[in-house]
Amino acid sequence: MYSPFQKHLQKDLKEIREAGLYKEERIITSPQSSSITVKNKQVLNFCANNYLGLSNHPQLVKAAEEALRQRGYGMSSVRFICGTQDLHKELENTISKFFGTEDTILYASCFDANGGIFEPLLNREDAIISDALNHASIIDGVRLCKAQRYRYANADMADLEKCLQQAQQQRFRLIVTDGVFSMDGNVAPLDKIYALARQYDAMVMVDESHSAGVVGNTGRGTTELYGLKGQVEILTGTLGKAFGGAIGGFTTGKKEVVELLRQRSRPYLFSNSIPPMVAAAGIAAFNLLDRDNLLQDKLHGNTSYFVQKMQEAGFDIKPTQSAICAVMLYDARLAQEFAASLQEEGIYVTGFSYPVVPKGEARIRVQISAAHELRQLDDCIQAFCKVGKELKVIQNG
Ligand SMILES: *Cc1c(COP(=O)(O)O)cnc(C)c1O
Numbered sequence: 001m002y003s004p005f006q007k008h009l010q011k012d013l014k015e016i017r018e019a020g021l022y023k024e025e026r027i028i029t030s031p032q033s034s035s036i037t038v039k040n041k042q043v044l045n046f047c048a049n050n051y052l053g054l055s056n057h058p059q060l061v062k063a064a065e066e067a068l069r070q071r072g073y074g075m076s077s078v079r080f081i082c083g084t085q086d087l088h089k090e091l092e093n094t095i096s097k098f099f100g101t102e103d104t105i106l107y108a109s110c111f112d113a114n115g116g117i118f119e120p121l122l123n124r125e126d127a128i129i130s131d132a133l134n135h136a137s138i139i140d141g142v143r144l145c146k147a148q149r150y151r152y153a154n155a156d157m158a159d160l161e162k163c164l165q166q167a168q169q170q171r172f173r174l175i176v177t178d179g180v181f182s183m184d185g186n187v188a189p190l191d192k193i194y195a196l197a198r199q200y201d202a203m204v205m206v207d208e209s210h211s212a213g214v215v216g217n218t219g220r221g222t223t224e225l226y227g228l229k230g231q232v233e234i235l236t237g238t239l240g241k242a243f244g245g246a247i248g249g250f251t252t253g254k255k256e257v258v259e260l261l262r263q264r265s266r267p268y269l270f271s272n273s274i275p276p277m278v279a280a281a282g283i284a285a286f287n288l289l290d291r292d293n294l295l296q297d298k299l300h301g302n303t304s305y306f307v308q309k310m311q312e313a314g315f316d317i318k319p320t321q322s323a324i325c326a327v328m329l330y331d332a333r334l335a336q337e338f339a340a341s342l343q344e345e346g347i348y349v350t351g352f353s354y355p356v357v358p359k360g361e362a363r364i365r366v367q368i369s370a371a372h373e374l375r376q377l378d379d380c381i382q383a384f385c386k387v388g389k390e391l392k393v394i395q396n397g
Helices: 002-018 058-071 086-099 110-115 136-143 157-169 190-199 255-264 276-291 294-312 332-344 374-390
Strands: 035-038 041-045 103-107 127-131 148-152 173-178 203-207 234-238 249-253 324-330 350-352 362-367
Touching: 041 374, 058 276, 086 103, 086 249, 086 276, 103 110, 103 255, 110 136, 110 234, 110 249, 127 136, 127 157, 136 173, 148 157, 157 173, 157 190, 173 190, 190 203, 249 255, 276 294, 294 324, 294 374, 324 332, 332 350, 332 362, 332 374
Parallel strands: 127 148, 127 173, 173 203, 203 234
Antiparallel strands: 035 041, 103 249, 234 249, 324 362, 350 362
């Protein structure tokens, strides 16, 4: 039985390779950080979601170690059977406080949070109105729900309004958007989305995975940026990016929403509880951010510095409101070659081209972190300039 299937898979794999879409994994032999070891070589990392440099922060490691010793390694249960420790409740409360929301429910990942949110809350009488560039986990979550689906072009408010008008017959309407879109680094226009939601009687959900810890003066995400803290009905987010980068996700917002999810959300009911050490390190991460604004300030300073220096050097950077900087090269082959040359210079970045981004919009994505020191940013900019001149992207000068 396997042999015809094997041939079928081998053909698929060959096609992926031939299309240039085969993803190779690079093996890191150090902790995740601004500087990492790959193939025994020290390189600067500009492609992690380690926005605040917490992935290997001593206070998070210490909190995890202590919890490991005091609360053990695993929970061996889902939350509602015997998988809830005080640490899980404390982390949920800490997240609610951070976002100014009423209650929070933890998941094993934000992929699970998004996968488990729509189906319990909405049915075929309702409407989900989703940004075309929303994360794969939102798309999958929507697929699991019987609500009517509407899709609007990325951050296009005229298109969103059209969808809202079409959805007026439905019982409830939920607008869903990523807070930051990961390919351009643009923030969803939440002020306008919220105004339209008011006008057309809809609720709003924002996935803050790339925006929490990054956007807003104190990193509280898009609701802080737009002065809407506590106003948006539903936020989802991850512990896998700015907040330590290990694992874990959450939905936070209105208390009845969270209460119902605890009763009916399938990834919560049927998947294991996060380990105590992850909960403890998560609490430590949010507490660290509560104490002062040093990491936020450093991240914002680093991002402005990088963008400004790169623009001065003649690079075309997409306007960013996050820690994602898209260096536009437009041509797919050029982007690939550019990224490969940067790696030889010891700079880890990722090139993206079609189908991940639109045709003719190939780019290199640079992700800035509070862990980057100024000289590391300078090294990165210098490498960009060197390769940029070699490949005639910028002028010699
Ligand atoms: C990374 C990401 C996720 C998935 O988060 P995990 O916790 O890694 O599953 C979901 N949504 C968005 C917008 C993301 O960027």
